[in-house]
Amino acid sequence: MSKSVLVIDTPENCYDCPFGTSYCGELEYEGYCELADCLDYDVILMTEEHYDYESKSRPDWCPLKLLPEKKSTTAPVSNYEVQKNLFADGWNACLREITKTSDENER
Template sequence: MSKSVLVMKTPEKGCISCPIGRCYIESFIYCPITGRCESDKEAETIPDWCPLKPLPKKKKVTGIYNGEYFKAGGKLPSYKIGWNDCINAITGGHADD
């Protein structure tokens, strides 16, 4: 089965402010992706079981790339540039929005 990605702003107030969640019963929020319900009090934070995961941060591409850097497990600049290009492709170049 192929996979898909939905890029959206992370809800600031947990399930209550999530555009995916639905008001299922008065004082409960229903997540149609997981089939789980949260009470209003619990829905003010993002639960551990939430399928929304934050994007990884972009890599810093500055510094000195010498032998010691690579011995310590540092990545090649081309790896970091490729990483950042991938994040840009996912977000349309707006990873910080």
């Protein structure tokens, strides 16, 4: 089966996430991760610590993964460094294609 990628701005917390929804539980509102449910994760309920608009974190089990950092290139002195630069150029081109950016400093 082929794979797909959905590129979104990474939310700071579950409250800001487009996949986080709330519903009224027995005693209070509870956060629910629709994406985790679709991916059959064991944990889909978000605690108040993460499902709060003032929260600065996401749970460890969050299915959203950050894109890797760009690779840096160096002035080649040996064949090894030339190969390393070619790998970095390809890596960075792939990240530019995923994020649709052309600026070297953007992710």
